[in-house]
Amino acid sequence: MNFVARKRRILVDTGFTEYEMGLYSNDLQMYTTPPEIKITLREFEEQALERVKVYRIIEQTSAKGITKLSEEWRKAILDEIKAQGLKTFVKVFTGTGLGKTEADYEGRRRDHITHFICRLTYSRTEELRRWFMTQEMDLFRLRWHYLSSEGRQAFLKSNNLSYTSISEEEMSRLLTLSNGLVDSTKEYYKVPFTEVFDLISRRRIFLHKGFGYITSQDIISVIATQFRSFMSKQMMLCSNLYSRIIEDERLKAILGNLNTVYTGKNYTVGSGNAHEIDIKQLGTIARRAFPPCMLSLYSTLTNQNHLKHFGRLQLILFLKGIGVKMEDALYLYRSEFTKKMEPDKFDKEHSYNIRHSYGKEGKRTNYTPYACMKVINLNGGGAGETHGCPFKTFEANQLNKFLADNISNPEPGEVREIIDLAKNKHYQICCTKYFQTKNPGVKLNSIIEHPNQYFELSYSDRNSTSKTEDKKSVASS
Amino acid sequence: MRELVFDIDMTDYDDVRYCCSGADICEKCWRYMSIACKILDTALREDFDFQLLLWVFSGRRGIHCWVCDPAALDLDGRGRSALAEYLSVLTANPVKKVYLGASDTLHPHLKRARIIIEDQFSKILEEQELLSNKERQTKVLNLVSNGEIRTEIEKEWNRMGQEDGQDVAKWDKLVAIIRHHQAKSSDRKLRYAVDEILLELVYPRLDIHVTKGVNHLLKSPFCVHPKTGKVCVPFQPRAVEKFNPSKVPTINQLIAEVELYDEKHNLLNKTADETPASETAMDTTGTPQSETPALKQAETPVAKQLRNEYKKTCLVKSIAVFEEFLKAFHGVWKGEGGGGANINGADPMSF
Ligand code: SF4
Numbered sequence: 001m002n003f004v005a006r007k008r009r010i011l012v013d014t015g016f017t018e019y020e021m022g023l024y025s026n027d028l029q030m031y032t033t034p035p036e037i038k039i040t041l042r043e044f045e046e047q048a049l050e051r052v053k054v055y056r057i058i059e060q061t062s063a064k065g066i067t068k069l070s071e072e073w074r075k076a077i078l079d080e081i082k083a084q085g086l087k088t089f090v091k092v093f094t095g096t097g098l099g100k101t102e103a104d105y106e107g108r109r110r111d112h113i114t115h116f117i118c119r120l121t122y123s124r125t126e127e128l129r130r131w132f133m134t135q136e137m138d139l140f141r142l143r144w145h146y147l148s149s150e151g152r153q154a155f156l157k158s159n160n161l162s163y164t165s166i167s168e169e170e171m172s173r174l175l176t177l178s179n180g181l182v183d184s185t186k187e188y189y190k191v192p193f194t195e196v197f198d199l200i201s202r203r204r205i206f207l208h209k210g211f212g213y214i215t216s217q218d219i220i221s222v223i224a225t226q227f228r229s230f231m232s233k234q235m236m237l238c239s240n241l242y243s244r245i246i247e248d249e250r251l252k253a254i255l256g257n258l259n260t261v262y263t264g265k266n267y268t269v270g271s272g273n274a275h276e277i278d279i280k281q282l283g284t285i286a287r288r289a290f291p292p293c294m295l296s297l298y299s300t301l302t303n304q305n306h307l308k309h310f311g312r313l314q315l316i317l318f319l320k321g322i323g324v325k326m327e328d329a330l331y332l333y334r335s336e337f338t339k340k341m342e343p344d345k346f347d348k349e350h351s352y353n354i355r356h357s358y359g360k361e362g363k364r365t366n367y368t369p370y371a372c373m374k375v376i377n378l379n380g381g382g383a384g385e386t387h388g389c390p391f392k393t394f395e396a397n398q399l400n401k402f403l404a405d406n407i408s409n410p411e412p413g414e415v416r417e418i419i420d421l422a423k424n425k426h427y428q429i430c431c432t433k434y435f436q437t438k439n440p441g442v443k444l445n446s447i448i449e450h451p452n453q454y455f456e457l458s459y460s461d462r463n464s465t466s467k468t469e470d471k472k473s474v475a476s477s
Numbered sequence: 478m479r480e481l482v483f484d485i486d487m488t489d490y491d492d493v494r495y496c497c498s499g500a501d502i503c504e505k506c507w508r509y510m511s512i513a514c515k516i517l518d519t520a521l522r523e524d525f526d527f528q529l530l531l532w533v534f535s536g537r538r539g540i541h542c543w544v545c546d547p548a549a550l551d552l553d554g555r556g557r558s559a560l561a562e563y564l565s566v567l568t569a570n571p572v573k574k575v576y577l578g579a580s581d582t583l584h585p586h587l588k589r590a591r592i593i594i595e596d597q598f599s600k601i602l603e604e605q606e607l608l609s610n611k612e613r614q615t616k617v618l619n620l621v622s623n624g625e626i627r628t629e630i631e632k633e634w635n636r637m638g639q640e641d642g643q644d645v646a647k648w649d650k651l652v653a654i655i656r657h658h659q660a661k662s663s664d665r666k667l668r669y670a671v672d673e674i675l676l677e678l679v680y681p682r683l684d685i686h687v688t689k690g691v692n693h694l695l696k697s698p699f700c701v702h703p704k705t706g707k708v709c710v711p712f713q714p715r716a717v718e719k720f721n722p723s724k725v726p727t728i729n730q731l732i733a734e735v736e737l738y739d740e741k742h743n744l745l746n747k748t749a750d751e752t753p754a755s756e757t758a759m760d761t762t763g764t765p766q767s768e769t770p771a772l773k774q775a776e777t778p779v780a781k782q783l784r785n786e787y788k789k790t791c792l793v794k795s796i797a798v799f800e801e802f803l804k805a806f807h808g809v810w811k812g813e814g815g816g817g818a819n820i821n822g823a824d825p826m827s828f
């Protein structure tokens with residue numbers, strides 16, 4: 001009998017091979033074997049992006065200050081995953097373990113494939129690896145919570161994690177020995193003491209004859225330790241593999257961008273969010289409604305009458321996104337630049353690029369405004385450069401000054417808080433806080449992910465308040 | 478690979494011993510060492526299942542424990558740190574070094590330690606006269622963190638006067654007052670107030686750096702301490718109370734003992750081959766080495782004589798302890814190398 005053929009035989013009623021049925025028997029897995037599937041490039045990219053969205057949701061939820069692994073944290077994450085329409089993930093992430101429907105297998109396969117694509121993508125640099133591991137570890141712990149007792153047992157067994165659950169007899173002996181440290185209402189596992197050092201050093205575990213007795217809540221910390229060390233080894237292997245895989249240009253294009261791709265709303269012109277912007281009012285509008293990254297570029301442009309390449313690009317695409325017409329943008333750049341530059345020179349060197357950015361030259365691509373991820377990754381901060389995200393590029397005192405200049409009546413500690421967040425690299429959270437202090441009337445349901453989103457939220461708010469202000473001034477005059 | 482080691486130094490107890498200080502050590506302060514040995518020995522065996530423990534008196538002012546089980550030798554830095562922390566209770570807080578937290582239960586290891594200490598605490602109170610004058614009383618009082626209770630105890634102690642021999646009575650008073658407050662108050666911080674004092678005073682004061690590191694050097698058993706001339710000797714943890722550090726022989730004593738033995742048995746002018754007549758009777762090892770003809774030939778008479786000289790001295794007992802340890806060591810490590818049949822105990826072919 002052809003063993004391989006049999007192994008690969010598709011079971012008619014499920015559409016999965018026996019091999020896959022084995023691989024995907026549990027909602028939670030350690031991702032020990034890479035998937036062997038044929039997948040179109042399009043699916044490849046789409047599915048991977050979905051998982052990236054999940055990572056970002058996890059990161060942002062934790063950064064909001066919700067206690068990690070708490071009930072609230074789990075709920076916030078799952079709600080957001082649902083809100084973004086990632087149904088397949090919700091099912092597999094909250095699975096109790098051993099479901100046997102086709103949808104169960106489908107979800108697990110997707111989990112498996114997307115994990116591996118992301119593993120590859122994020123294996124490139126130390127920083128990316130660390131970020132990826134953090135999100136994967138959190139996800140793993142989140143999922144463990146939903147596994148049923150049987151699901152957990154099966155998981156342990158299939159991963160050769162030989163933690164024996166203990167008999168009633170042993171339990172009653174432990175109750176006497178442990179001076180109340182072992183709680184009769186909880187489920188316990190027995191593990192060699194060499195696997196629970198962190199619990200031992202804090203004397204948080206009952207030890208007897210070389211074994212530690214840990215609750216099913218604590219066991220996740222043991223398994224997570226193993227998962228982490230396995231993963232970090234795998235990531236190193238992956239980073240070698242990565243350099244070979246990206247020899248394929250098509251894959252390189254997808255994998256190379258995945259970590260910076262913006263997963264929210266699209267702000268290209270024509271997608272229906274442009275406003276009528278009066279170019280003469282732009283200074284006022286900028287001070288009121290531009291996010292820090294764009295405000296600082298705008299100030300540089302108007303104060304120093306110049307912007308370097310990336311700065312010009314970052315600002316022009318943003319302006320295009322908020323509805324500034326090409327002619328107006330040209331006018332703005334020209335009038336500023338020519339204060340220090342011959343008009344001829346400007347027309348030769350810069351007008352083309354502005355028209356190009358608007359898709360009116362060359363390939364006529366309608367370039368998309370940059371999302372925060374992209375802006376943040378532009379780095380910036382070099383000599384004479386103002387592009388990038390100020391929360392990242394500014395020195396602490398520079399940021400301090402910027403905040404003092406732009407937040408009129410800060411609450412005590414507010415500025416400090418933002419600066420601390422920036423230090424901890426939570427740039428988008430910084431921006432969200434900044435937004436809230438400037439626009440106390442606007443309720444945000446998510447963090448700032450796009451400069452144009454920032455603008456849209458604060459502009460519409462300002463719009464309405466400034467209108468009422470106008471009325472007031474009319475009345476009082 | 479190296480042994481897991483523990484080092485306890487008598488000088489770390491200087492604030493709780495009034496019999497000697499510095500490098501001196503007597504039977505009274507040995508009580509602290511014997512309690513330390515009991516607590517650690519029990520924890521290492523009961524909690525971690527180690528069996529190959531060799532306890533030695535360093536020859537001067539401390540004791541060491543060498544743990545030689547395979548699992549102990551395998552421990553990396555993280556593991557050694559974890560064990561060291563598990564086994565030590567003193568924190569960096571200079572005034573009150575022990576805080577057991579407000580949890581509902583005392584960790585079994587600490588509870589066991591407290592019982593061991595409690596058992597001998599009245600002897601310590603008497604021997605060290607821990608509460609015999611104002612200054613000493615203040616030291617103990619400072620370990621009571623609740624100010625109100627502290628004043629109350631102080632008042633009661635003052636009422637009792639300052640005559641000698643009241644250490645146990647004063648301690649009992651302290652315990653009674655704290656218990657009284659514990660019973661009527663729900664302050665969780667009070668829960669372990671007595672235990673904290675006991676542990677702070679008597680719990681083993683480990684030098685955890687020695688345990689955490691893998692390159693600390695400890696004196697090997699049977700070498701002679703350069704300052705005291707005393708031999709570094711193993712002792713039996715189960716008989717640790719009977720061990721008397723002041724009776725540990727110096728190198729000079731040993732030489733004298735050998736001479737005395739020889740004199741007594743009138744051996745001074747005989748040849749090595751004939752000595753000592755009672756060899757087999759004194760052979761504590763039970764190993765038939767000296768009967769092996771090959772060995773006999775290989776060894777010069779003088780060497781053989783020297784190899785057995787110790788039997789004429791009081792070191793015989795210490796050597797017996799060491800040999801018992803070695804025997805256990807071989808038992809465990811043979812199993813380790815030989816496919817594990819010994820470790821599991823049951824050889825399927827034997828019945
Ligand atoms: S977080 Fe985004 S919108 Fe805010 S300043 Fe940085 S790049 Fe701009």
Ligand SMILES: [Zn+2]
Pocket residue numbers: 494496497498501502503504505506507
């Ligand atoms: Zn003494």
